Amino acid sequence: MNEDRGDVVLSVRNLKTHFPTDDGVVKAVDGVTFDLHQGEVLGVVGESGCGKSITMKSVMQLVGKPGRIVDGQILFKRNRDGTNTEEVDIAKLRTNGKKIREIRGGDIALIPQEPMASFSPLHSIGSQIVEAVMLHQDVSKQEAKRIAIEKLNEVGMPSAEQRFDAYSWQLSGGLRQRAIIALALACNPSILIADEPTTAIDVTTQAQILELLKRLQREHGSSILFITHDLGVIAQLADHVVVMYLGRVMEQGAVSDVFTHPRHPYTRALLASIPSLHSEPRIELPTVAGGIPHPLQRPNGCPFHPRCPDAIPGTCDVAMPKLLDVEQSKVACFLHHDEAEEADA
């Protein structure tokens, strides 16, 4: 792996988040492992339903009922004041307990997919930002308001002072997205989780928002987990990429490496379906041959084998390959090594 990456701030190890339903257990996230390093943008791609959002929600302990983290670790290096660091295993924290509430918004902030619906329509955007500031910082109301306006200015909200009292439905899509980013930044979090933050807005605005995120990330040195369907966006923004399929990581590595030398057949299929990465940066995730299996009917062995052109009968349909270092990246595929996960009990 690259030696020049910063310290690991978030290490997700063998994370499993399951949903017990009447028809069976939906294994939305089933053994996801990745590291987020200080000051990098880690892109997460994969087809719809592969567990990207649930992974991110797990990191913030926001998985709704009946979902539950059943296994694994989410090790977070918490460093509020810049001196002493503590390591917290978020997977072990009580949902909605005090500790996770301090981390949410304070250390790890969310930039949600739907900026329109993510502000309460009944409260001004300013009051919602002030609320976040006052939750995590010991400041007066006036000071919190000053900080909120400062953040609105920082994200390029025109006439921020007047917009402080505006309601989300009075803003355009792009401004709303900026306001949400200001809210996320309110308490200077060390990690930003952006769950497809630009799907709901038009192309031009989308480019501006990505530009903004890049700038903020450079200025604050924060780390960003960036979820998207859009491989073009990953190429533009991310340093490293995690490719997910059916609740598992298939391949992971530096964007420059993975996109030029995809090793997993799934990554190859994803990339092949984009005509040209650089001339056409907004192609949505393509249809890889075959459909995604129903979440309750996960194939045995490698989950991708029924759709895989290179599947090895008797191997890929029997055991799940481990995610192992292959040259500069990590790949979970028997074409590259022959180590399997131990079967679940």
Added chain:
Amino acid sequence: MHLFILKRLLIAPFLLAIFSVIAFVLIQAPPGDFLTSYIAELAQGGTSIGQEQIEALRQQYGLDRPTYVQYFVWVGNLLQGDLGTSFEWRRSNAELIGERLALTLTMTTISLIFTWAIAIPAGIISAVRQYSGIDYVITVLNYIGLATPNFLLALLIMWFAFDQFGVTVTGLFSPEYVAAPWSLARVADMMSRIWLPALVLAVAGTAEVARVVRANLLDELDRPYTEMARAKGLPEWRLVLKYPTRVAIAPVISTLGWYIPRLLSGGLVVSVVMSLPTIGPLLLRSLIGQDMYLAGTIILLYSVLTIVGTLLSDILLALLDPRIRTA
């Protein structure tokens, strides 16, 4: 905001004018008039009166004039603050209605407070703890509340109070205060009794409101803004009460307008069963006796209350939701 209220206030007189016509037409709709039913009653009692006498009475009451003239005389008097006289009771309508209306409104208000004070918290708990033990308990209680006719509940309570404690819980006053003039003691006596019928009246509404709040809140709890509030690090109860609940109770508040007249008429059977001196039985009697100006005035008062209730709920909604305020 002021403009918003002003607009609604300006519409009110037009609505009232329309309601007055409808009320009048409805009352005139049954065949015959007060005299026909009066004569029928006399005949049942074995008395009969002559044709001239009837004509004289008809003239005296103005019943011989064309309908539209009767309407305008009625409305004209109303506009001058004269609510007219009851044929049957031979007393001024204002006198007949006054105290009953005050008692009815008091009972309705208390009943509404009970409804909201019980139903809104119950609905919230039920939604937040969906499918938990307490949710099932509240849901079952809701079904019982919805399915129990309130007069039956009134009868059960009356029987229970009498059987167990030897207390009679009918009426709104203890015997010594029934005819007494108004005093603090009389108010206290009324308050010590009025909560029971108010509670009986509140039961069905409580069940209904709790169900509405539960369903609405369940929707709102899944909204991105609720999750965003959680992602900010807000404590669960604080965020539930501050954000989704505020959206979820809006439909409840918007029913305030029709809640008042519904309670007035819904309380009729309970009032009869518990012999409450409220306005419902008076309206019933006036309709049976075709005591048209009394009936018309009461119906028009219902309309006024509905308009006032709707205005109140509009103002509350506007306070709750800036989108309404700025519309």
